[in-house]
Amino acid sequence: MSIEGFFVVTIFGMFAFTAMFWPLSRHWFRVLLSRRWPRTLANIDKVNFDQVPYGQPSRLPPFNRATLNRLTFKCSYTVESKNYQGACTWVYLLKSRAQRLRPRQRVYIRYKPSDPSKFLIDPTSEVSP
Numbered sequence: 001m002s003i004e005g006f007f008v009v010t011i012f013g014m015f016a017f018t019a020m021f022w023p024l025s026r027h028w029f030r031v032l033l034s035r036r037w038p039r040t041l042a043n044i045d046k047v048n049f050d051q052v053p054y055g056q057p058s059r060l061p062p063f064n065r066a067t068l069n070r071l072t073f074k075c076s077y078t079v080e081s082k083n084y085q086g087a088c089t090w091v092y093l094l095k096s097r098a099q100r101l102r103p104r105q106r107v108y109i110r111y112k113p114s115d116p117s118k119f120l121i122d123p124t125s126e127v128s129p
Helices: 003-020 022-034
Strands: 039-054 066-079 082-092 106-112 115-121
Touching: 066 106, 066 115, 082 115
Parallel strands: none
Antiparallel strands: 039 066, 039 106, 066 082, 106 115
């Protein structure tokens, strides 16, 4: 295979992977964009966990429609003596990973410096009781 063919196949593969795993790709793209944002502690006020179907159903038994674990949580935090509240949704493949957040826990979030009302939970954050 020529280098041009390899390049075309690689680009096509990246687009196919992104399209197939769009909810997870979009999620991690936002995480990458926010990694330089400042972080602060937030209090988890409410957590909602549910499973959502993803993809097309298959006729083959072991490959039935996949489910994604969706976690939506509301939290409150303070930036420069101003209080903020907001909600954030995360998508996980593993149920155990999605169920790690509980109300009244404190986690680190990353907020947008130009608009502190926009935030994401810091994926490197350890959950505290």
